[in-house]
Amino acid sequence: MSADAANEALKRTPLYDLHVELGAKMVPFAGYEMPVQYQLGILKEHQHTRARAGLFDVSHMGQAKLVGADHQTTAAALEALVPADILNLKPGMQRYTQLLNPQGGIVDDLMVARPADPAEDGTLFLVVNASRKEVDYEYISAHLPDTVRLEPQPDRALLALQGPEAAATLSKHSPEAVTLGFMGVRRVPVGPFECHVSRSGYTGEDGFEISVAADQAVDLARLLLAEEAVQPIGLGARDSLRLEAGLCLYGHELDEMISPVEAGLAWSIQKRRREGGGFPGAERIQKELREGPARLRVGIKPEGRAPARDGTEILEPSGARIGIITSGGFGPTVNGPIAMGYVESSFAKPGTAVQLMVRGKPQPAHIVQLPFVPHRYLRKA
Amino acid sequence: MALERFTEDHEYIRVDGDIGTVGITVHAQEQLGDVVFVEVPEVGRTVKQKESTAVVESVKAASEIYAPVSGEVVEVNTELAANPALVNEDAEGKAWFFKLRIADSSELSSLMDRAAYEEFLKQS
Numbered sequence: 001m002s003a004d005a006a007n008e009a010l011k012r013t014p015l016y017d018l019h020v021e022l023g024a025k026m027v028p029f030a031g032y033e034m035p036v037q038y039q040l041g042i043l044k045e046h047q048h049t050r051a052r053a054g055l056f057d058v059s060h061m062g063q064a065k066l067v068g069a070d071h072q073t074t075a076a077a078l079e080a081l082v083p084a085d086i087l088n089l090k091p092g093m094q095r096y097t098q099l100l101n102p103q104g105g106i107v108d109d110l111m112v113a114r115p116a117d118p119a120e121d122g123t124l125f126l127v128v129n130a131s132r133k134e135v136d137y138e139y140i141s142a143h144l145p146d147t148v149r150l151e152p153q154p155d156r157a158l159l160a161l162q163g164p165e166a167a168a169t170l171s172k173h174s175p176e177a178v179t180l181g182f183m184g185v186r187r188v189p190v191g192p193f194e195c196h197v198s199r200s201g202y203t204g205e206d207g208f209e210i211s212v213a214a215d216q217a218v219d220l221a222r223l224l225l226a227e228e229a230v231q232p233i234g235l236g237a238r239d240s241l242r243l244e245a246g247l248c249l250y251g252h253e254l255d256e257m258i259s260p261v262e263a264g265l266a267w268s269i270q271k272r273r274r275e276g277g278g279f280p281g282a283e284r285i286q287k288e289l290r291e292g293p294a295r296l297r298v299g300i301k302p303e304g305r306a307p308a309r310d311g312t313e314i315l316e317p318s319g320a321r322i323g324i325i326t327s328g329g330f331g332p333t334v335n336g337p338i339a340m341g342y343v344e345s346s347f348a349k350p351g352t353a354v355q356l357m358v359r360g361k362p363q364p365a366h367i368v369q370l371p372f373v374p375h376r377y378l379r380k381a
Numbered sequence: 382m383a384l385e386r387f388t389e390d391h392e393y394i395r396v397d398g399d400i401g402t403v404g405i406t407v408h409a410q411e412q413l414g415d416v417v418f419v420e421v422p423e424v425g426r427t428v429k430q431k432e433s434t435a436v437v438e439s440v441k442a443a444s445e446i447y448a449p450v451s452g453e454v455v456e457v458n459t460e461l462a463a464n465p466a467l468v469n470e471d472a473e474g475k476a477w478f479f480k481l482r483i484a485d486s487s488e489l490s491s492l493m494d495r496a497a498y499e500e501f502l503k504q505s
Contacts, residue, residue: 043415
């Protein structure tokens with residue numbers, strides 16, 4: 001297939017023309033033409049998000065509703081596919097979880113939100129990865145009882161506003177939105193637009209994800225970009241920000257072979273589910289929770305300046321292969337190379353010395369605690 | 382003025398006598414984005430034309446720098462290790478990567494002059 005033919009098949013988000021107008025470099029990503037960077041460039045966009053506020057177009061992600069008669073019905077249907085406690089998720093809150101296959105491998109990771117309004121009881125909002133939405137929708141639909149249905153929302157756009165000045169900036173247009181605590185969700189106006197806002201994100205910073213009708217997305221983006229603190233941020237900085245924050249990316253840290261326990265996501269499996277099971281692959285996951293998994297996701301800090309990329313082999317000092325890097329690059333806030341990967345569990349302790357095979361030469365590195373940059377989420381007492 | 386030649390991989394070589402100074406073009410650094418790491422070869426290494434001789438890494442990805450012609454590495458730019466961003470600031474000036482003692486100057490004839498390189502950029 002020619003490059004032109006490949007481009008024709010790519011989808012665009014409602015913000016495509018705005019990205020081009022802002023001078024973005026557009027690249028194919030998960031079937032969409034997306035901005036990898038704007039005129040600032042990845043380094044400065046990353047630094048701007050950590051210092052002030054960045055606006056991200058994440059409209060390529062899948063937004064869907066799961067609808068049943070009441071919360072109990074809908075939650076029970078979803079709990080058959082994910083290991084999180086959805087039943088006890090409070091109205092107006094969201095939770096991070098994983099869709100699991102029967103082997104306990106990860107089909108996708110996702111956010112699940114329970115609306116605050118009792119009138120919407122029985123509905124859950126899902127946000128899934130762009131690269132996985134068809135797979136997810138098919139998998140979920142195939143496993144739902146007749147009483148619960150999945151309704152993808154392709155007419156919704158999603159913007160993320162992230163950084164230490166995100167709240168002060170958003171408060172000018174939505175005083176209601178900034179009353180939310182971390183992982184809170186609410187239907188609130190932002191300026192003149194009806195939005196569904198959550199206090200969450202993928203950068204390690206305080207921030208918001210704002211779901212809005214696709215035909216209002218450009219106007220909402222322009223409203224936020226008009227603020228002096230806000231710059232548009234591309235996928236390049238989104239990746240370096242999430243890597244510094246130690247957050248997983250599907251297809252890198254997560255896939256259909258890896259379990260949530262191996263991925264260091266056991267914190268997202270609440271006590272009731274650990275004990276009660278009832279999710280795909282529960283046997284494997286409960287065993288790994290009891291005995292520890294064979295391999296674990298870890299942070300890796302190369303000692304030199306050379307970045308070690310995805311696919312780099314991890315060796316123990318004697319030279320035996322003990323794992324592989326799944327994401328690696330340069331951390332602008334760390335100001336040096338950083339990576340995440342999987343190692344055999346006996347090598348997962350922070351401080352453990354390892355070698356990375358970079359261009360055929362072993363480079364010294366060591367295992368470190370994640371995240372590389374401390375999270376600054378808003379934690380309410 | 383020194384003879385200047387370009388490769389289709391966006392390296393330049395500036396020739397002064399039998400010494401060629403090699404780096405990447407302004408266009409190449411624009412495509413790479415923010416450069417965060419440069420690995421230069423060891424002085425004394427003998428390389429063949431099109432052999433991978435240095436590495437430049439941007440925030441996005443790693444790229445290899447190929448020798449435009451065969452020769453022996455006689456000097457490397459040690460400043461790039463401490464200040465890789467120099468590649469973005471002055472790619473065709475202070476941010477040269479290495480100098481080669483050219484083994485066979487006839488290999489230069491396979492490369493493009495500036496006018497041809499600029500035409501090549503327009504077409505690619």
